[in-house]
Amino acid sequence: MRKISNNFLSNDFIITGLYFGLLLISFISIYSSQNSADYSFFTLQNESFKQLIWMVVCLAVFFAVSILEYRFIFNLAVPLYITSIGLLVLVLFVGQEVNNHASWFNFFGFKFQPSEFSKFSTALFLAKAFDSYSIDLRNFKHIFLTSLIFLLPSSIILIQGDAGTALVYFAFFLVFLREGLSLKFLVLAFSFIIIFVIGLLLETYILYILIVTIFLIVVGLSIKDFKKIINSIIYLTLVLLIVNGQDFALNNVLTPKQKQRVETLINPSSDPLGSGWNITQSKIAIGSGGFFGKGFLKGTQTGLNFVPIQSTDFIFSVIGEEFGYFGSMIFLILYIIFLYRILMLSENQKDKFARVFGYSTFSIFLFHFTVNVSMTLGLFPVIGIPLSLISYGGSSLLSFSLLLFVFLKLDSVRPSILAR
Amino acid sequence: MSGDKTFVFKLLLFSIFFILSSRLFYLQIYEDKYHELSENNTVHLESVYPSRGIITDRNDSVIVENQPTYDFYIIPKQFWTKDTSQLLNSFSISENELYEKFNKAKRYSLYRPSIFYKGMNHSTFASVQSKLYDFKGIYHSPKPTRYYPKPILPHVLGYVSEINSYQLNKDSSNYYSAGDLVGYSGVEQSYERLLRGVKGYKLKLYDVNGVSAGSFNDGKEDVLVSNGEKLKLTIDSELQLYVERLLNGKVGSVVAIEPRSGEILAIASSPTYDPNLLSGKEFSKNYLNLQTDSLKPIYNRALMATYPPGSMFKLIQGLIGLEEGLVRYDDQLYIDLKSIGDLAPAGNYDLKKAIVKSSNNYFFKLFRKIINQNINDNTFIDSNIGLNKWSKYVKMFGLGSNLSFNVSSVNSGYIPNSKYYDTYYGTNRWKFSNVYSLSIGQGELLVTPLQMANFAAIMANRGFYYNPNLILEINGKPSVKTPIKKLNISRDHFDYIVDAMEEVVKSGSARRAYMPGLDICGKTSTVQNPHGYDHSGFIGFAPKEEPKIAIAAYIENSGWGGRAAASISSLVAEKYIFNDIKRKWLEDYVIKGEFIDEEDKQ
Incomplete structure (x- = not known):
């Protein structure tokens, strides 16, 4: 009964606080990764400035989402899912290729990736499906049909050539576990x-x-x-x-x-200047950070561009190098608390729609976080997925923020649902 | 129930945290190689090359200096020019070569500089310098190269070239790295440590494209470069130049020494080569050419070639005879021509006359007295004792020794003693009749031109010498003198022999060396050579009183010592003492170089 009102103040403070904390870490890291570039801060070439604009956009979305009606979101699930599938198909034909993935729309210099957005719509649609039908996950047919909800976007994305993002959709598997799929x-x-x-x-x-x-x-x-x-x-x-x-x-x-x-x-040393380069350089960057790191903007590995795509996939190497074990551990702990909080809030939802959506949010964040950091630490193959909320990239930041905001919105109206 | 439902996920979160934080601990705390790897990645040690010490002659005239040659680098990413033909002309390369170079550089790296053109000399550089601004992405860096304003003294100077892999492996101090320049042979090698200076180091940051991003730690850990030291040689470059000119077209060598100090004034070996050939771009090609030349221009005859001393050795025999009391100044001896071939007539001889006429039979007899002093009744044992005594005397003259010469390798020659003949004939199975050819400086005796020049200095000094040396000053400080060496032979004996040497030039076999107004003392040698014409040899010094220069000359296959060697030596003395040549006819005679008469050739 603690939250009645329909504005952002009723959002969970811990998650909201951690969200902005992570954005700050993201900005610092991207800023540092861009430090060696020649262009000044206030240009669109500077990724940290661009990301700052995206963060402002996210803030607007944050307020926008907080005034939405619960029912509106619920009803939006089907049209959004259909739209996003449509966009995924469309991008195959008219999209722009970046890193061999034909998965981008280009709006006035701001690139937009529908595969990022469709994580959100898939989560929403999955939540609605679990809420609307009595799905029995002990039944193979049910399991298969429900899986199609995420297998469909996943396969289209695989066709686009982005195996990493396609793999992310398998994170929804965790939601299935919560909803009764056997641990086996x-x-x-x-x-x-x-x-x-x-x-x-x-x-x-x-x-x-x-x-x-x-x-x-x-x-x-x-x-x-x-x-x-x-x-x-x-x-x-x-x-x-x-x-x-x-x-x-x-x-x-x-x-x-x-x-x-x-x-x-x-075996990273099998091709040290080829594909082993990323892993080796990233490990060197993080390893050379030592306990306290080299200090903000002092990273030589990342600052001198030894780690490739460091503002996106290898952003964690900036943190590891410049802030050391100490800073990295603080980051890990913050992120784990963040994930734990989403998990606990999701479990507390009495409403199946909110709970499934919450678990989806948790699963996607968990997958991105785990795989990306493991990749940077040389524990997992480099599959090219961003570190959620931290990596540079507008559509990725927006879709993660949207996932989180909508979940926070659903969470904040929990008391009123009970009252209904 | 909610606890049960979330348990798996909590476990998952915890294991992920555990795995990631242990991995972080391993990478950042436990494993310490990454810090070094990161430094290697970004910090490059860059050598700052010292400028190699210059070399001057005794009058501060520069013999060896450094002149920049220019290496050009290309950065493919930046390469652009609006006028390709101008580029091709400037480097005198073809269009195909340009593409080849460009593509090769591109394959290496788009951002890092690759070598484009190596070793452009200073004058060519001056002519293309103004056009360089039109060639974007092409950079040049000066590289000090040895330059020899006077192309003299190559054998003694040695040369400088890139260090070879053998030397690199041998370098225990780990000073050199591949591509470094190092002195080979001669002064450049012997004084390498002084000449090269000490490399400096700069720690520079580089980004992943190899583009410099400033200095590391504000240059606090850089090592300053220290330039090479200046060497002043004892050589008189004017004289050296003149000697080399006289030797042109002949095979042989001349060594001139200032007697009272042992300083080498000139040391030349012929045929010679322009030391500039072994500096810079064409090194490998030129070195190969010189090495395969049948006349061996690289071979330093002055230090390495050994010849029997020939008749000049009679001076030593005379001194030994006098010191041993086997002959006195006025002793007359009747000489027939039975024992050994001779050009001197039969008759009564004293020692002086024997030297002036170069009587072989006189010295045959004198040497027999030296060998067989009747100390032992057994001729064989007596010969053994006598020969060792003689050998000891001969070695006092610095023969059979390297004279502690510290610049490049020298041949010590050979002075036989009884052991040699014991081995050759068997102990007590040889006597005077087996070794008599030593009496006239033939046989097993072998000496080098340097040793003979030193011998000339001993005669000039009347019985002492300093080891011949080449280094006068190192960085302005006089080099350490070796102690004086005195021979245990009475000075009077030397005076007597020197009188004879004066007479040799005035009226004896070296009359061609005579110069009115300059008392030149000398002795010729006509060294028998089984392979061809006799070698022409001469030692001498001038003036007779307070000698300024002692000279030894060996001209191979040029017949009589009184012709080639004596003429050259005389001109060298004239040049050094008067700094001018009045006897143009003699100079022409030497330069023309036809020392062997038509009759001799048959």
């Missing part, structure tokens, strides 16, 4: 990822021996449980498919560039 699927998914990685590291025959040994042990332990044996056989088949499909995936599905990225993650 999570375990299964993890096991497949682990097998895939092991498959890259080990000789194939060693892997076969390992798999068959484990299979025999499992079958031996569950000799009287027929169902378990059937499951094991299905699992074994899948595993063998992954192992054998690995080379096929590496050579046919992934582009040579992506394949190289996977390979360089495993």
Whole structure:
């Protein structure tokens, strides 16, 4: 009963505060990454100035969203989803190519990426779907049909050539877990990822021996449980498919560039000036930061452009180099608190629409944060997705802000829903 | 229930935090290689090259200096010119070459400078300098190169070139890096440490494109460069130039020494070459040409070539005979021509006359007295004792020794002692009859022109010498003198022999060297040479009293010592003492260089 009014003051203070804190960190980092450039601050060539304009835009959106009606948002879900799918298809034909991704609209110098926006619309539509239909996630048909909501934009984005962003949509999988999908699927998914990685590291025959040994042990332990044996056989088949499909995936599905990225993650020194460059330089930048860092604007690695695309994908290397372990840890802790707060607020929603939307927001932020920072630290292949709220990029900032603002809006009206 | 529902997600958050923060800890705290990697990435050590010390002669006339040659660099990204043909003309390259160079540079880097043209000399640079502004993206940097205003003394100076990989590996001080210039042979090598100076270092920041972004830490950690030191040689470059001119077209060498100090005034080996050939752009080509030349112009005959001393050695035999008391000034000895081939007539000889007439048979007899002094009844043992005594005397004259010469390698020549013949014939199986050719400076004796010039200085000094030296001053400070070396032979004996040397020039075999108004003392050698015409040799000094210059000359395959070698030596003395040549006819004779008569050739 604490929040009644319909304005931004009723938003959650912790998240709002952390949001602006993260924007400040973002600005500082982008400013530092642009420091070596020749152009002055107040030009559109300067990414930090451009981003500042986007932040002001976000502030306007923040106020705009806060006066929206809950019902309005709810009803917007379907038209927005359809629009965004339309835009994704349209951009395939009229879009501008950036980094080999045909995924950009260009409005007067400000580029706009519909794949960023469609994360928001997908989240909204997913929330509405869960709210409107009694989806039973123990039913395979239900799982499949619901998955289509995010698989559709994801596949169009994959066609655009942006595998990284396409992968982000699989974060909605976490929402499914909350909404009743068996944990087995999570375990299964993890096991497949682990097998895939092991498959890259080990000789194939060693892997076969390992798999068959484990299979025999499992079958031996569950000799009287027929169902378990059937499951094991299905699992074994899948595993063998992954192992054998690995080379096929590496050579046919992934582009040579992506394949190289996977390979360089495993051995960055294999191509130190090629695709290993990003990871190596980023690790050097962060590693050379030491405990307290080199100080604001003093980063030599990032300041002298050794880390490529540092204002977008490798923005964390600026933080790591200039503010060191100390600053990086503060950043990590702030971000984790931010994510934790979204998680807790989402769970507190009594309304399924708000809860699913909240979990979607959480999942997408979590995915971007984890994968991007891991990528910068050399723990994950460079798949080219931004660090949510921190990386340079207008449409990305706007779509993340929109996700968050709408969630905050839904959260703030929670008491009135109860009252309804 | 909400706790249960969020548990997986909380666990996920916690594990992510744990993994990321441990990775950060590993990269930033635990692993310390990244700091260094980052510095290497951005901070480059840039060498600042010192200017190599210049070399002057004893009169401060510059022999070796540095002149900039220009290397040109291209930065493909910035390259642009509105007039390609002008560019092609300026560097005298073809259009194809230009594209080749440009593409090669582009392959290396679009932003970093690549070498475009190497070693443009100063005068060409001056002519293209004004056009350089039209060529965008082409930069030049001056590189000091050795320049020799007077193309003299190449053998002694040595040369400077890029360090080779062998030297680079050998460099235990880790001073040099690839591409550095280093002195090879001669003064450039021996005084490398002084001449080169000390490289300085600048720490510079570079961005990823290799574009300089200023100095690191405001240059506080830079090391200042210290330039090379100036060397003043003992050489008189005017004299040197003259000597080289006289030797032109001949094979041989001349060494001139200031007797009272051991300072080398001129040291020339012929054939020679212009030291500028081994400086700069065409080094490799020219070096190969010189090296494959059959006349071996790189070979420093003055220090490395060994010859039997020939008749000039009779002076030493005479001194030994006098000091040993085996002969006295006025002793007359009847000489027939039975023992050894001779050009001197038979008759009564004293030592002086024997020297003036260069009587082989006289010195055959004298040497037999030296070898067989009847100390032991056994001829073989007696010969052994005598030869060692003789060998000791000979070595007092600096023969068989490198004379502690510290510039480049020198040949020590060879003075045999009993051990040599013991090995050759067997112990006590040789006697005078086996070694008699030593009496007239032939046989196993081998000396270098430098040693003979030093011998001439000993005669001029009447019994002492300083090791011949080449360095007068280092950076204005006189170089350390070696101690005086005195021979254990009475000065009177020297005076006696010097009188004979004077007579050799006045009326003996070296009459061509005679010059009215200058008392030149000398002795010729006509060194038998199994491979061709005799070598022409001469040692001498002038003037007789308070000698200013001592000279040794060896001209290969030029016949009598009284012709080529004596004439050249005499002209060198005249040049040095009067700084002018009055005897044009003699000069013409030497320059013409036909020392062997038609009859001799048959």
